Amino acid sequence: MADLVVALLFLIAAMASGLAAYIGFRGWVTDPDKGYEVPDRVRESPELSRTANELVARWCTVSSVLALIPAVALVPSILSDMEIELPLWKLAVTAVYGLVVGTMGRYPFDRISRL
Numbered sequence: 732m733a734d735l736v737v738a739l740l741f742l743i744a745a746m747a748s749g750l751a752a753y754i755g756f757r758g759w760v761t762d763p764d765k766g767y768e769v770p771d772r773v774r775e776s777p778e779l780s781r782t783a784n785e786l787v788a789r790w791c792t793v794s795s796v797l798a799l800i801p802a803v804a805l806v807p808s809i810l811s812d813m814e815i816e817l818p819l820w821k822l823a824v825t826a827v828y829g830l831v832v833g834t835m836g837r838y839p840f841d842r843i844s845r846l
Contacts, residue, residue, distance in 0.1 A: 733817050734805045737825055741802040744829070748795035748836045755788030760843075769843055779846050786839035794836035801825055 759765040761773060761780045767787075773779040808815060817825075 734808045738802045738805040741798050745795045745798035748791045748798060752788050752791035752795055755784050755791060758784045760784045760787045773843060773846050783843045786842055790839040791836055794832055797832045
């Protein structure tokens with residue numbers, strides 16, 4: 732059961748990062764209706780807006796792919812008939828990995844605020 736929960740959490744994180752990457756690829760990061768809250772100087776400057784879109788597209792794509800790895804890796808144990816529990820150390824490593832992936836997905840937004 733823990734396998735399924737962990738896989739679903741990583742799948743949700745991958746979809747959220749994928750949506751942010753899509754918005755970055757479409758160039759909507761600085762759009763007030765479709766994008767995110769960014770400083771006015773970034774919204775007004777075409778160069779900074781382009782940089783913001785590239786940052787979000789690149790980093791959120793990487794974060795999305797990295798979030799899919801544990802979800803895909805847990806599929807065999809989810810579909811297995813044997814109920815093998817995840818050891819505590821594997822859950823701890825997966826939690827740390829999730830923090831790293833989440834930090835990577837948050838990085839472009841912190842960087843945009845400093846542009």
